[in-house]
Amino acid sequence: MSTGANIVDQDFFEALGYRHYVGDPFADDEVLRQQRIDRIYDTYIDEDQLRVCDMTIAEIAENLEKRPYSSREFIEQMAVYLERRGNYGQSVVQAAYQHQVPIFVPAFSDCSAGFGLVHHQWNSPESHLSIDSVRDFRELTQCKLASNYTGLVMIGGGVPKNFAQDTVVAAEMLGFETSMHKYTIQVTVADERDGALSGSTLKEAHSWGKVDKATEQMVFSEATVAFPLIAGYAYHKGNWRDRQPHHLAELFTKPQPKVVTV
Structure with missing residues (x-):
């Protein structure tokens, strides 16, 4: 179980080759905005690179069957994407997929993934996928039932x-x-x-x-x-x-x- 910020904006973002940088919590946020730098307390992230992450999520969604997915299912597809592009870095998403460890993010849209999925649904109003948080809950319950x-x-x-x-x-x-x-x-x-x-x-x-x-x-x-x-x-x-x-x-x-x- 995790948040979208951890799994998408941090792990998947870095697996795409981007980085977070040490910043200053007292920096001028208007200057940062003009330079397209997003601040997370004392950490900086490049807004243009984050947009690439958004659109990568949209690309993954556009190439999947159009139906409701649990966050676990979609995160597995993120790992498949990394595998196909030959990513062998240190990625939680990828390592969990390789070891058959499910990752659930019940508030999946509350992160960079949300922007990508909004883009996907906006441009495919008649046929698009969605993230089903109830399915997350059901699958988590299956994990509970499968354990002594x-x-x-x-x-x-x-x-x-x-x-x-x-x-x-x-x-x-x-x-x-x-x-x-x-x-x-x-x-x-x-x-x-x-x-x-x-x-x-x-x-x-x-x-x-x-x-x-x-x-x-x-x-x-x-x-x-x-x-x-x-x-x-x-x-x-x-x-x-x-x-x-x-x-x-x-x-x-x-x-x-x-x-x-x-």
């Missing part, structure tokens, strides 16, 4: 957080017997007192039947400080060495499980 137990590690919050947590409730609504997420970690600087989703606690999520409060941990920290420590601990502990990859993307080439009547 699940855990969540969340960096930030927002829409990806809610979709991931809600798979438990969705599975129960469909008539399946399932368990709450066995463990959950969230790294965030958001505060629960403003009522927003990103800062809602995992303890609160237990009341909805989403996560087990016995093994949840809120980490109130800037992500680039906390997450490397967590990832380093998990890597050096070494339990991953005896685990087999799940290849969850293969789920979507198989029949869906039948609903159990309760």
